[in-house]
Amino acid sequence: MRALKFLLQKELRQISRDPSIIRILFIMPMIQLLILPLAADYEIKNINLGVVDHDHSAYSTKLINKIVSSGYFRLKDYSASFSQGLRSIELDKTDLILEIPAQFERSLVKENESTLFIAVNSINGVKAGLGSAYIQGIIQNYNQDVRMQWIQFPRFDIQPTIEVTVSNWYNPNMNYRVFMVPGILVMLVTMIGSSFAANNIVREKEMGTIEQINVSPIKKTEFILGKLIPFWMLAMLVLTIGLTLARLVYGIIPLGHYLTIYTFAAVYLLAILGLGLLLSTYAQTQQQSMLVSFFVTMIFNLLSGLYTPIESMPAWAQWITKFNPVSYFIEVMRMVMLKGSGLADIRYHILALIGFAIFFNSWAILNYSKRSG
Amino acid sequence: MYGGQQLNKEMKQFFIFVKKECLHIWRDRRTLFILIWMPVVQIVLYGFALTNEVKNSKIAIFDQSRDQATMAISNEIAASRYFNLVKNVYSYEQIGATFRQGKIRMAVVFPRGFRYDLLHSNHAQIQLIADASDPNTANTLTNYATAIINDYQQSLNNNADLPYTIKTQLRMLYNPELKGAYNFVPGVMALVLMLVCAMMTSISIVKEKEMGTMEVILVSPLKPFRIIIAKTVPYLLVSMLNIASILLLSVYALDVPIVGSLWLLLGESVLFTITSLSVGILISNGAKTQQTAMFTSMMSLFLPTLLFSGFLFPVENMPIPLQVISNVVPSKWYYIIVKSVMIKGLGFSAVWKETLILVAMTLTLLSISIYKFKIRLA
Numbered sequence: 001m002r003a004l005k006f007l008l009q010k011e012l013r014q015i016s017r018d019p020s021i022i023r024i025l026f027i028m029p030m031i032q033l034l035i036l037p038l039a040a041d042y043e044i045k046n047i048n049l050g051v052v053d054h055d056h057s058a059y060s061t062k063l064i065n066k067i068v069s070s071g072y073f074r075l076k077d078y079s080a081s082f083s084q085g086l087r088s089i090e091l092d093k094t095d096l097i098l099e100i101p102a103q104f105e106r107s108l109v110k111e112n113e114s115t116l117f118i119a120v121n122s123i124n125g126v127k128a129g130l131g132s133a134y135i136q137g138i139i140q141n142y143n144q145d146v147r148m149q150w151i152q153f154p155r156f157d158i159q160p161t162i163e164v165t166v167s168n169w170y171n172p173n174m175n176y177r178v179f180m181v182p183g184i185l186v187m188l189v190t191m192i193g194s195s196f197a198a199n200n201i202v203r204e205k206e207m208g209t210i211e212q213i214n215v216s217p218i219k220k221t222e223f224i225l226g227k228l229i230p231f232w233m234l235a236m237l238v239l240t241i242g243l244t245l246a247r248l249v250y251g252i253i254p255l256g257h258y259l260t261i262y263t264f265a266a267v268y269l270l271a272i273l274g275l276g277l278l279l280s281t282y283a284q285t286q287q288q289s290m291l292v293s294f295f296v297t298m299i300f301n302l303l304s305g306l307y308t309p310i311e312s313m314p315a316w317a318q319w320i321t322k323f324n325p326v327s328y329f330i331e332v333m334r335m336v337m338l339k340g341s342g343l344a345d346i347r348y349h350i351l352a353l354i355g356f357a358i359f360f361n362s363w364a365i366l367n368y369s370k371r372s373g
Numbered sequence: 374m375y376g377g378q379q380l381n382k383e384m385k386q387f388f389i390f391v392k393k394e395c396l397h398i399w400r401d402r403r404t405l406f407i408l409i410w411m412p413v414v415q416i417v418l419y420g421f422a423l424t425n426e427v428k429n430s431k432i433a434i435f436d437q438s439r440d441q442a443t444m445a446i447s448n449e450i451a452a453s454r455y456f457n458l459v460k461n462v463y464s465y466e467q468i469g470a471t472f473r474q475g476k477i478r479m480a481v482v483f484p485r486g487f488r489y490d491l492l493h494s495n496h497a498q499i500q501l502i503a504d505a506s507d508p509n510t511a512n513t514l515t516n517y518a519t520a521i522i523n524d525y526q527q528s529l530n531n532n533a534d535l536p537y538t539i540k541t542q543l544r545m546l547y548n549p550e551l552k553g554a555y556n557f558v559p560g561v562m563a564l565v566l567m568l569v570c571a572m573m574t575s576i577s578i579v580k581e582k583e584m585g586t587m588e589v590i591l592v593s594p595l596k597p598f599r600i601i602i603a604k605t606v607p608y609l610l611v612s613m614l615n616i617a618s619i620l621l622l623s624v625y626a627l628d629v630p631i632v633g634s635l636w637l638l639l640g641e642s643v644l645f646t647i648t649s650l651s652v653g654i655l656i657s658n659g660a661k662t663q664q665t666a667m668f669t670s671m672m673s674l675f676l677p678t679l680l681f682s683g684f685l686f687p688v689e690n691m692p693i694p695l696q697v698i699s700n701v702v703p704s705k706w707y708y709i710i711v712k713s714v715m716i717k718g719l720g721f722s723a724v725w726k727e728t729l730i731l732v733a734m735t736l737t738l739l740s741i742s743i744y745k746f747k748i749r750l751a
Binding site for chain 2: 020021024027028031032035036038039044045046048086089090091092108109112113114115116117118119120121122123124125126127128129130132133136139140142143146147150151161162163164165166167168169170171172174175176178179191195199203206283284285286287288290291292294295298299302303307308309311312313314317331334335338339340341342345
């Protein structure tokens with residue numbers, strides 16, 4: 001194990017003398033944590049509304065006011081005809097048009113019924129779904145107001161009424177950043193860890209320096225450990241920077257213990273770095289290893305539950321997520337940071353990750369051969 | 374005559390170089406394999422695996438009255454395709470513990486004497502507790518559950534018609550089934566082209582620097598900048614192949630049709646490919662190692678494409694400075710073009726502005742890289 005000490009010394013020196021690594025190490029977390037959460041705001045608001053009002057009555061004006069004052073909609077366009085309104089959707093000026101028919105007020109009062117037309121640009125399905133639900137809710141509400149004006153309701157409910165109250169636990173302000181930041185942190189640590197590790201051995205191969213290691217009395221395990229430990233330390237450092245930024249910039253303080261996060265991260269990084277090293281032992285050029293690790297992390301990230309909930313995925317994709325270390329870490333990170341889960345709650349997650357770590361690293365050691373070519 | 378011969382000779386040299394670069398990629402089967410399969414995998418994942426659609430969400434029920442009414446409502450909720458009842462709990466503490474283990478997304482709480490209240494005072498309460506760590510899902514879940522409860526309430530009232538009713542007629546344009554693919558396909562196209570063209574080109578150029586073979590190229594009789602152009606040609610070909618596979622998959626596997634003109638779409642894609650290639654060339658100018666080239670590409674291309682093109686995250690929600698930044702990201706304009714042409718079926722008159730922006734960006738990028746291109750090393 002004496003060789004390991006020297007290997008570590010060599011790797012750490014190499015890292016600390018490579019300004020590009022240091023730059024990446026500090027710039028990446030900054031950019032990802034300062035810009036991404038600002039951008040990754042999925043909350044559906046600011047829906048651009050176009051109105052085609054054929055009625056121009058007191059009722060239609062009141063309805064439009066009510067919709068705009070809800071805060072979800074921005075009145076962007078007033079068109080004289082439906083086809084003009086459609087044009088504004090085509091040009092992406094509006095997302096949703098509300099057409100109020102002529103005599104809307106009259107037929108509502110005289111005939112007890114009136115119909116509004118809504119057309120939604122549904123290329124973005126989520127936005128269209130929530131947007132139309134919001135506007136229909138507002139219209140219903142407005143409908144209730146109108147009824148109240150015309151009918152004297154008794155003080156007590158005349159019909160059985162069920163009142164539904166909603167409590168939003170763990171994130172009562174429905175703040176999207178609280179949800180995204182822990183996930184982004186995971187992505188950050190994963191990207192840095194796996195791509196550095198994947199590159200490293202290949203770089204030695206490409207530069208020819210691996211020959212020197214091959215002819216020296218270094219054991220295979222020592223070699224892999226010598227690569228693993230420095231990057232493990234780097235990634236832990238990045239995690240610390242990330243957690244600090246999350247705390248200082250977004251005021252996100254984990255409900256659970258930092259120790260829980262670090263314990264899990266320690267195991268997780270062993271697994272993800274092992275995977276990177278494994279890819280690295282297979283690749284011949286840096287271009288290859290970068291592309292492969294990029295490809296693998298991309299699949300891992302997409303199937304991690306960071307962007308879309310895992311339960312919504314079809315069965316085969318859910319099955320894949322079971323073999324995806326990233327999805328475990330994202331789940332754990334959110335559990336610990338938002339819900340205050342402890343080590344006991346995440347014990348199965350840890351066990352799974354220990355399994356991954358052993359699997360990837362032993363494979364990497366087995367596959368690293370000291371022969372060239 | 375001499376000029377013509379000279380031109381011929383130069384062209385020949387150029388094509389020899391293109392051939393060399395093509396062979397490079399052709400022989401690196403692993404890289405080629407990934408370059409060709411990446412868009413396919415992305416389309417399959419985005420198209421089939423990634424949906425925000427909520428279904429089979431795990432819920433728990435805390436029923437403190439266990440009467441006919443609560444049973445009926447519980448059954449209705451459990452039977453819907455949105456929910457999957459995994460647990461009956463018996464206290465609020467237990468709800469908290471189940472949430473902490475990540476086992477459920479929502480809990481439905483019936484208070485004691487639910488049916489009694491409903492029948493005698495015409496008023497009863499149900500509490501929905503959602504795990505709002507994911508706000509959108511929480512919103513959607515509570516909306517669905519409320520709708521189911523409202524239906525039950527309606528059935529109690531025998532659907533009595535209320536006076537003064539405003540009805541709404543809803544029309545979903547372009548994507549009536551609200552499929553995620555309509556949004557993702559244009560985004561994946563932008564993402565893949567950026568990646569293949571810009572990242573791979575910049576890495577392959579920088580590789581020559583790192584390996585020292587750049588010196589050989591710089592002293593060769595061919596004009597250096599042409600060599601760089603020659604390096605981009607194979608990636609142009611690969612990306613054409615990618616566009617074809619993405620379009621075929623989206624039409625035949627995802628049922629996302631190409632409503633507008635196919636030729637216009639292809640033309641715009643070639644334009645965007647050239648833009649991405651020029652970005653790659655510019656990056657390779659600055660980077661010294663492949664690793665730097667890759668991270669620069671990631672930082673300046675991949676992430677901005679993901680963030681600012683608008684296919685994953687709504688640009689209109691971003692703070693103003695970020696919205697301004699989003700305008701310099703080429704993918705944003707390409708994304709708008711693809712959406713307009715492919716999905717909305719609009720013609721060139723609708724996208725000429727975006728096209729012009731892409732052309733201007735390409736010309737600027739190329740002139741900067743030509744200006745900054747150094748014939749001397751170091």
